[in-house]
Amino acid sequence: MSATYSELRAQLATLTTEAFRPELAEIDQLPTAEIAALMNGEDATVPAAVARQLPAIAAAIDATAERMARGGRLIYLGAGTAGRLGVLDASECPPTFNTDPTQVVGLIAGGPSAMVKAVEGAEDSKELAAEDLTALGLTADDTVVGISASGRTPYAIGAVEHARAHGALTIGLSCNADSALAAAAEHGIEVVPGPELLTGSTRLKAGTAQKLVLNMISTITMIRLGKTYGNLMVDVRASNEKLQARSRRIVALATGAPDEQIETALAAADGEVKNAILMILADIDAPTAAERLTDSQGHLRAALHAKTD
Structure with missing residues (x-):
């Protein structure tokens, strides 16, 4: 020893x-x-x-x-x-x-x-x-x-x-x-x-x-891995009131959309920030947004570019 x-x-x-x-x-x-x-x-x-x-x-x-x-x-x-x-x-x-x-x-x-x-x-x-x-x-x-x-x-x-x-x-x-x-x-x-x-x-x-x-x-x-859009945490999980408020702010910063449109998109997307942003920026519905994100392996920029393909 x-x-x-x-x-x-x-x-x-x-x-x-x-x-x-x-x-x-x-x-x-x-x-x-x-x-x-x-x-x-x-x-x-x-x-x-x-x-x-x-x-x-x-x-x-x-x-x-x-x-x-x-x-x-x-x-x-x-x-x-x-x-x-x-x-x-x-x-x-x-x-x-x-x-x-x-x-x-x-x-x-x-x-x-x-x-x-x-x-x-x-x-x-x-x-x-x-x-x-x-x-x-x-x-x-x-x-x-x-x-x-x-x-x-x-x-x-x-x-x-x-x-x-x-x-x-x-x-x-x-x-x-x-x-x-x-x-x-x-x-x-x-x-x-x-x-x-x-x-x-x-x-x-x-x-x-x-x-x-x-x-x-x-x-x-x-x-x-596409978990962000620019410097925004678009895959954040809204598990409490603070994060719910942050989710809305992230969608607003990414899209510049009015509050009513943001609330509507988040509700349709079951609170998924990335999906809501894609819905607003690409002017598509929730199922289409989900499909495009799946096709792009979750990369929001790639899903956004897909709208012009």
């Missing part, structure tokens, strides 16, 4: 995300306003770290969208903070893009209870990741994103290795350079924001970096 502990300690000492910053050794002695300013300055460096990986991020997104257009799923796997961020991103896709809850999935080492309480040892098991993916019925059309700040978490690496062996697209998102996770994946994304304000607290800059990249992966993939 001591040998394993020594090896792990040696590994951590080489990681940028675990580096100790002596200049901050007395941060607890500073006034709150100064600590807040320090944290704010640290956070401001994260977007630049993400920017350096934009080519790799874009390539991964294009490959993901291609798989999802064939019916594949986007599956995030991670432990601790990384896993929670994946679950968060996945859970926001149904209300934002009207995706089926099975299309974008977040798995955290140790299962749902690990969202609020650490599950001892779960992150150390490659086998657990393989079991979790097998339980999902992994296919070659799926995309698996392993997320790990250190880039060495066995659960994330195991997920990528298992997925790649079964023909799925694999993405490894890490916050250290030359990581085992990125090396194991077809698409390695290594956003390196540097040592944390609190030594090894990767829920800080590393967590912010991961959130920014996951935002890009899900959002741009959905744009590529």
Whole structure:
């Protein structure tokens, strides 16, 4: 056990995300306003770290969208903070893009209870990741994103290795350079924001970096899949009063139609924003709009162009 502990300690000492910053050794002695300013300055460096990986991020997104257009799923796997961020991103896709809850999935080492309480040892098991993916019925059309700040978490690496062996697209998102996770994946994304304000607290800059990249992966993939019209969320699911109001506003912004026409179209389209917009702009009825959207695989622009064909 001591040998394993020594090896792990040696590994951590080489990681940028675990580096100790002596200049901050007395941060607890500073006034709150100064600590807040320090944290704010640290956070401001994260977007630049993400920017350096934009080519790799874009390539991964294009490959993901291609798989999802064939019916594949986007599956995030991670432990601790990384896993929670994946679950968060996945859970926001149904209300934002009207995706089926099975299309974008977040798995955290140790299962749902690990969202609020650490599950001892779960992150150390490659086998657990393989079991979790097998339980999902992994296919070659799926995309698996392993997320790990250190880039060495066995659960994330195991997920990528298992997925790649079964023909799925694999993405490894890490916050250290030359990581085992990125090396194991077809698409390695290594956003390196540097040592944390609190030594090894990767829920800080590393967590912010991961959130920014996951935002890009899900959002741009959905744009590529036709879930938006311009910068409007035309597949938004109106599940509450706020979203119902937003639905009406989106139709108004897309069409410039008066409120009465918008209400009539939304009612005929059973609340589907994309269908209502197409009905108004193409001057067609609800069944025709639904048929054109089906023919265009849900891409509103393509369905609009179909009216002149």
